[in-house]
Amino acid sequence: MNELNWSAIKSGLPGWMEDARGIAPLGKVASYIPELSKADPQSLGFHLLSSDGTALSAGDCGRRFTMQSISKVFTLMLALMDIGEERVFSKVGMEPTGDSFNSMLKLELVQPGIPFNPLINAGAIVVSSLIAGSSNEEKSDRIAAFLGRLAGGGPLELDEPTYRSESQSGHLNRSMAYFLTDNGVLESGVEDVLEVYFKHCSLLVDCGQLARMALVLSLDGLDPDSGDRLIPRRYVQIAKTFMVTCGMYNGSGEFAIDVGLPAKSGVSGGILALLPGRAGIGLVGPSLNRHGNSIAGVHLLETLSKEFDWSLF
Numbered sequence: 001m002n003e004l005n006w007s008a009i010k011s012g013l014p015g016w017m018e019d020a021r022g023i024a025p026l027g028k029v030a031s032y033i034p035e036l037s038k039a040d041p042q043s044l045g046f047h048l049l050s051s052d053g054t055a056l057s058a059g060d061c062g063r064r065f066t067m068q069s070i071s072k073v074f075t076l077m078l079a080l081m082d083i084g085e086e087r088v089f090s091k092v093g094m095e096p097t098g099d100s101f102n103s104m105l106k107l108e109l110v111q112p113g114i115p116f117n118p119l120i121n122a123g124a125i126v127v128s129s130l131i132a133g134s135s136n137e138e139k140s141d142r143i144a145a146f147l148g149r150l151a152g153g154g155p156l157e158l159d160e161p162t163y164r165s166e167s168q169s170g171h172l173n174r175s176m177a178y179f180l181t182d183n184g185v186l187e188s189g190v191e192d193v194l195e196v197y198f199k200h201c202s203l204l205v206d207c208g209q210l211a212r213m214a215l216v217l218s219l220d221g222l223d224p225d226s227g228d229r230l231i232p233r234r235y236v237q238i239a240k241t242f243m244v245t246c247g248m249y250n251g252s253g254e255f256a257i258d259v260g261l262p263a264k265s266g267v268s269g270g271i272l273a274l275l276p277g278r279a280g281i282g283l284v285g286p287s288l289n290r291h292g293n294s295i296a297g298v299h300l301l302e303t304l305s306k307e308f309d310w311s312l313f
């Protein structure tokens, strides 16, 4: 296993962070969820955590932000653990769309009503309906506990203002959920499933927690401290594959070429990325590019990947 070149990363990072911050004005903070528009477009946080426990953080690392779409990777794995591969993939596909994350365009194409993949909004809404639990609260509690365990502690905390803001402004997500219901794809009522979905998008993390979650995936589902198996290897393999093909939405192809690592972004500006077997990365930069990915975050990952030859390809 290649050691990370810590001294070179440490000495180069301040300059690369500065360069990345410099392009933040070319992007825009998400405003379709009003609460997210309050984020500082210039902020940038980065945390790298390796499998031997060495960590490096830089910038606005202590600031917490909501996971948004990053949570979709984890709800997918939880649904797979709850009901198995066959049932999950009878409700959601495995193919990238090439469209934006909230597009409804392809919902009516090819397989009527079955979303193309679990990382677009329609697919993640379906996955939320597959999480085991006898009430919405129980489902949300199980998700927050699962994510918190991967982050190395107790349940993640919900950001109530973001949850309320998403719920009040989520007309497009609501219309997708009605469409899915009409096609018999959803296993629970529209408002029930959206409560679970909006709540997991509104769970708070910092870059260090995100990096630890990424490290668990880079270790194929093992806890980096105890060595306990937290997720079956097969489900991590599925999640990592989706991260490569769909994790950065319709920017996934370009990201695979420029960075070459499994990664997942969210509209709050967070990105979780991993170096298989070696390290997890958590970063946040709220100014987004046209695909909805952190513009400074993608730039920073590209710089690091090229500098240290991190691409898997």
Ligand SMILES: NC(=O)CC[C@H](N)C(=O)O
Pocket: 067, 068, 069, 070, 101, 102, 121, 166, 173, 198, 201, 265, 266, 267, 268, 292
């Ligand atoms: N890309 C994202 O992070 C989207 C998640 C967001 N909660 C939404 O439903 O629109």
